[in-house]
Amino acid sequence: MEILRKMNRIRSLPALLLIAGLLSHILCFAETPLERRHRLYDMAPVSPANPVVASVEGTDIEIPLSEYRAYVASLPGADKRSPLSLARKRELLADLLNEHFLLWEGYRQKIDQREAVTKMLEQTKIILLESALTETEVGAKAKTPDEEDKLAKELRSRIFDKADIFVSNEAYDEVRKIIRAKNTSTQIVPAATTNGAGTLPKGYVLAKCKAGSVTIGDFLSAYTQAPVSSRPNIETQQGMVEFLKQMLEDSLMVAEARERGLEKSEAVREKMQLNRNVLTRMGVLDELSDKASAMVKKPGFEADLRRWYDDHRKSRYTYQDSTGKEQVVPFAEEHESIQNDYLENLMEQMRAEKINSLRKGQKIQINEKLLE
Amino acid sequence: MMRKRIFLTLALATTTFGLSINSYGTVFFQNTGTVSGWSSPNVNPVPGQDKGTTTQVSSPSFGGQHSLKATQIYDPAYSKRTSYTGGYHAEVVLFHAESVGQDRYFGQAIMLPSDWLFHNTNDTFQQFSPENPSGPWTLNWVQNNHLFINVHGHQDLGAIQKGVWTRVVARFKLGNPGTFEYWVNGNKVASLPNISLSPPNGATTIRWSTGIYCTAWRNHIPPDGDIFNQLTRTIYHDHFRIASTYAEAEPANWH
Numbered sequence: 198m199e200i201l202r203k204m205n206r207i208r209s210l211p212a213l214l215l216i217a218g219l220l221s222h223i224l225c226f227a228e229t230p231l232e233r234r235h236r237l238y239d240m241a242p243v244s245p246a247n248p249v250v251a252s253v254e255g256t257d258i259e260i261p262l263s264e265y266r267a268y269v270a271s272l273p274g275a276d277k278r279s280p281l282s283l284a285r286k287r288e289l290l291a292d293l294l295n296e297h298f299l300l301w302e303g304y305r306q307k308i309d310q311r312e313a314v315t316k317m318l319e320q321t322k323i324i325l326l327e328s329a330l331t332e333t334e335v336g337a338k339a340k341t342p343d344e345e346d347k348l349a350k351e352l353r354s355r356i357f358d359k360a361d362i363f364v365s366n367e368a369y370d371e372v373r374k375i376i377r378a379k380n381t382s383t384q385i386v387p388a389a390t391t392n393g394a395g396t397l398p399k400g401y402v403l404a405k406c407k408a409g410s411v412t413i414g415d416f417l418s419a420y421t422q423a424p425v426s427s428r429p430n431i432e433t434q435q436g437m438v439e440f441l442k443q444m445l446e447d448s449l450m451v452a453e454a455r456e457r458g459l460e461k462s463e464a465v466r467e468k469m470q471l472n473r474n475v476l477t478r479m480g481v482l483d484e485l486s487d488k489a490s491a492m493v494k495k496p497g498f499e500a501d502l503r504r505w506y507d508d509h510r511k512s513r514y515t516y517q518d519s520t521g522k523e524q525v526v527p528f529a530e531e532h533e534s535i536q537n538d539y540l541e542n543l544m545e546q547m548r549a550e551k552i553n554s555l556r557k558g559q560k561i562q563i564n565e566k567l568l569e
Numbered sequence: 570m571m572r573k574r575i576f577l578t579l580a581l582a583t584t585t586f587g588l589s590i591n592s593y594g595t596v597f598f599q600n601t602g603t604v605s606g607w608s609s610p611n612v613n614p615v616p617g618q619d620k621g622t623t624t625q626v627s628s629p630s631f632g633g634q635h636s637l638k639a640t641q642i643y644d645p646a647y648s649k650r651t652s653y654t655g656g657y658h659a660e661v662v663l664f665h666a667e668s669v670g671q672d673r674y675f676g677q678a679i680m681l682p683s684d685w686l687f688h689n690t691n692d693t694f695q696q697f698s699p700e701n702p703s704g705p706w707t708l709n710w711v712q713n714n715h716l717f718i719n720v721h722g723h724q725d726l727g728a729i730q731k732g733v734w735t736r737v738v739a740r741f742k743l744g745n746p747g748t749f750e751y752w753v754n755g756n757k758v759a760s761l762p763n764i765s766l767s768p769p770n771g772a773t774t775i776r777w778s779t780g781i782y783c784t785a786w787r788n789h790i791p792p793d794g795d796i797f798n799q800l801t802r803t804i805y806h807d808h809f810r811i812a813s814t815y816a817e818a819e820p821a822n823w824h
Binding site for chain 2: 270
C-alpha cells in the first residue's frame with residue numbers, strides 16, 4: 198500500500214506542476230476586458246506574443262510591448278531614427294510610464310464619467326458607427342479605390358431608399374415659397390420664430406425618419422450653405438428627395454449600424470475605449486493648465502513674471518535684427534507673450550511635479566529583457 | 570421612398586456659436602463644429618472643387634453636439650478639364666484671424682475616420698494664409714501616419730491615430746522676433762522661439778482655413794502611386810478656438 202501511495206504521489210506531481218503552470222500562465226495573460234484596457238497607443242491584449250514590459254503594483258498600469266512600440270513609433274522623426282540604445286529605450290519607457298500615471302490618475306478622479314467626456318464620446322460613437330458600417334459592407338469587397346467609392350455610394354443610396362421618410366405637405370410648401378421668394382443664390386436667413394404672417398415656425402418639422410428629423414430652419418440653413426451648383430431644384434419632388442438624402446444619409450447610416458449591432462463590435466468598442474483613455478488623460482492635464490492660469494491672479498505674480506523675464510532675457514528674449522545687431526524684447530510691449538511663455542513653463546513644471554507625486558512610493562516592475 | 574404626411578412639430582437642439590471671455594485668457598473665436606459662424610463656409614466654390622463639402626455631422630435628432638465633416642472627392646473630369654491644375658479644397662475660413670504683433674493660439678480636435686488610408690502625401694487639415702496680398706503660407710497636414718507643419722522648414726509633429734480624436738494647438742506670435750509652438754494631445758511637440766515669423770510679402774493679417782485640402786490631387790494624373798489610393802477623403806473637426814492663451818485654446822479644456 199505504501200508503495201502504491203508513493204507511486205501515486207510521483208504520478209500526480211508532474212500533473213500538479215503542469216496544472217499550476219497552466220494556471221499561472223492563464224493568470225499572467227488573462228485578457229483584461231476591452232473597457233478596462235487603459236492604453237494610449239495600442240489596444241492589443243496582453244498575450245505570450247505581447248508580454249508586459251512595465252507594470253506598477255497596486256495600480257492598473259500595465260504596458261505591453263505593443264503599446265511601447267506604438268508609442269516609440271508615434272514620436273516625431275521616428276521613421277528617420279537610427280536604432281535606439283538601451284539607455285534611450287529606458288528613457289522612452291519612463292516617458293510612456295509618465296503618460297500612464299496621468300491616465301491612471303484620470304480614472305481615479307473619474308474624469309471619464311464627466312459630462313463633457315461622455316458627450317464627446319457619444320458624438321464619436323456616431324462617426325465610428327458610420328465608418329464601421331462602410332467597412333463591413335465595402336471594405337473587403339472593393340478591389341480598387343474607384344470600386345470602393347462606388348460601393349460606398351451604393352450603400353448609402355440603398356440605406357436611404359429603404360428608409361421611410363415622412364414629409365409634411367405644409368412644411369414643404371413653406372420651404373418652396375421661401376426659396377422662391379428669396380432667390381436661391383442669395384443668403385436666406387430664417388426668421389427667429391416664424392417665416393411671416395400665417396406661416397410656419399422655423400422649428401416646424403419638414404421631414405422625419407427613424408434616424409431623426411429635419412425642421413424648416415435646418416433645411417433652409419443647409420440649403421443656403423450648400424454651393425449653388427449643388428443645390429437641386431426643390432420645386433420637384435425628386436429635387437427635394439435628393440437634398441433630403443444629403444441631409445439624412447449620415448444619420449440613416451448610423452441608425453442602420455445600430456440596428457446591425459455594430460455598437461458591440463470589437464472595432465467600435467476598441468476605438469471608443471481608446472478615445473475614452475485619451476480624454477481621461479487629457480482631463481488631468483487640463484486641471485494642471487487651469488492651475489497654471491490661476492497663478493495670474495495670485496499676489497506677487499507680476500514680480501515673479503518679471504524675474505523670469507530677467508532670467509531668460511539672454512536665452513529667450515534677445516534676438517538679432519535685420520542688421521545683425523542684438524536687440525532685447527521689451528518687457529512692457531511684449532507683456533502678453535512673455536506671460537504666455539511663463540505660464541507654459543509653469544504648466545510644464547506642474548506636470549513634472551504631478552508625475553513625481555504620482556510615482557512616489559510606487560513599485561514599478563520593468564522587464565528589461567524585452568527592451569534589448 | 571418619400572411619403573407625405575402631416576404631423577406635430579418636435580423640439581430640436583440648435584447650434585451654438587459664441588465668444589466667451591474667461592477670467593484670464595480671452596477667447597476671440599470659437600465654433601463647436603458647425604458651418605455657421607465662419608467668414609466663409611467654403612472658400613473655394615470653384616467649379617469642380619465644389620465636390621468638396623464642409624457639413625455638420627449628425628442630424629439635429631442627436632442633440633446639440635456637432636462635428637464639422639470636411640470631405641473632398643477626386644473628380645477625373647474636373648482634373649482633366651483644368652489640365653490637372655485644379656485644386657481640391659473643402660474648407661471653412663475665418664478672415665482676419667490674427668495680425669502681426671499678436672500672440673494667438675489656434676486649437677481644434679481632428680479625427681481621421683477609421684477607414685482613412687494613410688499615404689505618403691500631403692492632406693492638409695488647416696492652413697494659415699496671408700490676406701493682403703493673399704497666397705499660401707503655412708500648411709498643417711497628415712502624411713503617412715504623422716502630422717506635419719511647414720514653419721521654418723517641415724516640422725514632424727508626431728503620429729496621429731485613425732478613429733481617435735487628436736487635439737492640436739498651434740501658437741503663432743507673429744512678427745520678428747516671433748514664436749511658433751505646437752501641442753498634440755497636451756504634449757508640446759514643437760517650439761521655435763525667437764524666429765522671424767511674419768506672413769510673406771508684407772501682409773499684416775492672416776486667415777485660418779480648416780477642413781481638407783488634398784494637395785497632391787493637383788498636378789497629378791492617375792495612376793500615380795498611393796496618391797490615389799482613396800478617392801473620397803474625410804476629416805472630422807470640432808472644438809475650434811482662437812485664444813490668447815494655451816489653456817483657453819486647448820480643445821479638451823473648454824470652460
